[in-house]
Every structure is written in structure tokens, then in C-alpha cells.
Amino acid sequence: MKQKTVFLGAVVLLLLVFAVATMNHKAExxxxxxxxxxxxxxxxxxxxxxxxxxxxAKVVIVEFLDxxxxxxxxFYPLVKQMMAANPNDIRLVLRYAPFHEGSEDVVAVLEAxxxxxxxxxxxxxxxASQAEWAPHHTAQVDLVWKHLEGLGxxxxxxxxxMAAPEIARVIEQDLADAQALNVTKTPEFFVNGxxxxxxxxxxxxxxxxxxxxxxxxxxxxxx
Amino acid sequence: xxxxxINSTSTETTTGWTIIFVAWLIASASTLGALFFxxxxxxxxxxxxxxxxxxxxxLALILPMGLFPFDLKVIRYSxxxxxxxxxxxxxxxxxxxxxxxxxxxxxxxxVPCSQTVIEWFGFLTIPLLSxxxxxxxxxxxxxxxxxxxx
Numbered sequence: 001m002k003q004k005t006v007f008l009g010a011v012v013l014l015l016l017v018f019a020v021a022t023m024n025h026k027a028e029x030x031x032x033x034x035x036x037x038x039x040x041x042x043x044x045x046x047x048x049x050x051x052x053x054x055x056x057a058k059v060v061i062v063e064f065l066d067x068x069x070x071x072x073x074x075f076y077p078l079v080k081q082m083m084a085a086n087p088n089d090i091r092l093v094l095r096y097a098p099f100h101e102g103s104e105d106v107v108a109v110l111e112a113x114x115x116x117x118x119x120x121x122x123x124x125x126x127x128a129s130q131a132e133w134a135p136h137h138t139a140q141v142d143l144v145w146k147h148l149e150g151l152g153x154x155x156x157x158x159x160x161x162m163a164a165p166e167i168a169r170v171i172e173q174d175l176a177d178a179q180a181l182n183v184t185k186t187p188e189f190f191v192n193g194x195x196x197x198x199x200x201x202x203x204x205x206x207x208x209x210x211x212x213x214x215x216x217x218x219x220x221x222x223x
Numbered sequence: 224x225x226x227x228x229i230n231s232t233s234t235e236t237t238t239g240w241t242i243i244f245v246a247w248l249i250a251s252a253s254t255l256g257a258l259f260f261x262x263x264x265x266x267x268x269x270x271x272x273x274x275x276x277x278x279x280x281x282l283a284l285i286l287p288m289g290l291f292p293f294d295l296k297v298i299r300y301s302x303x304x305x306x307x308x309x310x311x312x313x314x315x316x317x318x319x320x321x322x323x324x325x326x327x328x329x330x331x332x333x334v335p336c337s338q339t340v341i342e343w344f345g346f347l348t349i350p351l352l353s354x355x356x357x358x359x360x361x362x363x364x365x366x367x368x369x370x371x372x373x
Contacts, residue, residue, distance in 0.1 A: 003244075006244070007244065007287065007290060007291070010244075010248060010251075011251075014248075014251050014252060015255075018258075018259065021259060021263070022259070025259075025263050025264060
């Protein structure tokens, strides 16, 4: 009987140590992420970064996105929904994190579309057709063009613009910033400079909502 | 006289039980430790590490089967696992130490087994921890076996 108690006690103790170590590790990593972001605050938004929504919005969502990433695709409608539900209050800043193979070329296509003022429609069209041009997690830039038809883009000009050195510089800078901010997976969100405490739809919603409440509170105080 | 005899047998049994119990403790701690490195710290698991896991994880389950009720036959079933796991661990350690030359390395793709991801106190790496854990378990099991066959 005593042996059973000893054994069960050991089981409980082992699991307890594991749980405590896990929590410690999570808290430590979260703290480190916050410190890294704090130190690299100027890397969150660049002059060249495309933005969507009210420039004066109190809540700024910085999203590191890979056009070939499936999770980015599934998060995109959620971000748009939140922006539609809070018009004028949310601004989206797009950062490129082309981690998938071949994805850099697709980002270059997006930047070329941007030169014609059609970045967001192009991004939406490519996210919608992602499965067709990025089979097996490999982006194939040759396959994207037909999905951009009908947007009123000058595709021939885009092909020429894609190779522009300033576009390569934008991608290079975004990748360097992603690395400095410890962004290793996409999508990664920063809401008013704060990283997600945990990855998922709900944590993002909660973080945005709390930022919105805080913004409306300070607005009232200011009056 | 009779009482003393019963007492001495039960002490024998208790010591044997304790030895297996300690072996189980080490196997369980190693299992949870490996899971912590892989699942919580998200350290990449190289192929040699996987083989060591294959032989360590079952020990955490089989050894308690020999504790309740106490059955020394469990040594028969667990010792082969511990010995093979220990051999893999020693091989891994030699690889890390550079004793085995580059072209013999089995994992060219994915995570190289020779890459050191953790080094505590300047010498304690994960493969070394594995060697230590397997050696202690093997020693304890052999000790329990020798005691009982006396």
C-alpha cells in the first residue's frame, strides 16, 4: 500500500514539475518576445509599407504576411471583418514575410500591382486563388498571372516592374525586419506594437478589441 | 525465527522494488524531459534522438507493470530496450564528440545529429544526458537481477 502511495506521489510530482517548467518557459518566451519587439519598435512599420484604412486610426495592426501561406489566407477575412466592423478605427500595415519557396516572386508581383494602385485587389485575388498557384507549398509565379486578369492591371508592365531594384529592397528590408522581430512563422500580428499572447483567431480578436476599448477611453478623456 | 525470515524476505522484496522504482523514475523523467525539449521548447528532434525516444518511452510504461504487483520478470522485458537505447545514445555521443568521422553520419537531411542545441555547465548536452539515463537504468536493472538470482 505504501508503495502505491510512493509511486502515485512520484507520478504527480513529475507531472507537476513538467507543468511548472512549461508555464515558466512560456512566460519567459513571451517576455523575451516583448523585449525584442520593444527594442525593434522602429522596425514594425516602414515608410514603404502598404497600409489599408484610416491613416489616423488609433489601432494599428501590423501583419507579416506570406501570400503563399494558407493560414495567412484564412486570417485575411477576419482582419477585413474587424476593419469593417470598426470603420476608421483600424489601420492595417502589410509587411512581407515570403517564407515559402518561390513566394518572393509573388510578393514582387504584388508590389508591381501596387505601382498601378491595385495592391489590395491583387492580394485578395491571389489569396483567393492560392491553391492553384501554390501547390504543395511551393509558389509558382508563372501560374499567378491568369488570376490577376479582370482587375484592370497592365500585366505586361507588371512583368517589367517586378524586377525593379526598389522592390527587391522592400522585400529584403521586410525580411530583415521579420528576423529582427523574431517573426519565424506567418501570419504574425502586432496590434499597436504588441505581439499576440497566443496564436489564434480569438487571441487576435481579443487583442484588437482591448486596443479599441483603450483607444476610445483615451479619446473620451481627451475631450 | 519464522518472523525474522518473513521480515528479511520482505526487505529483499522492498529493495528490489525500490531499484525498479528508481529505474522507472529516471525513465519517466527522461521521457518528460524529451517531450519538454521537443514540444515545449520546440527544439528540432534529429533522427538518432527519435531512436533513443523509441527505446526510452516504453520503459516509462513497462517498468511500473513490474511494480504492481512486484514482478522481477519485468527486467527481461525492459533490459533489451534499455541496452539498445543505450547503444544508440553512445553512438550519438561519439558522433557529437567527433570520434566517428563525418561521412559515417547517418542524418544528412533534416536536423544534423551532430549539432549541439543545448549545453549546460559547459559539458552537459542532450545526448550525454541520454547516455547517463540509459546507463543508470541498465545498471539498476542488472543489479536487481543479480540480487534476485543470488
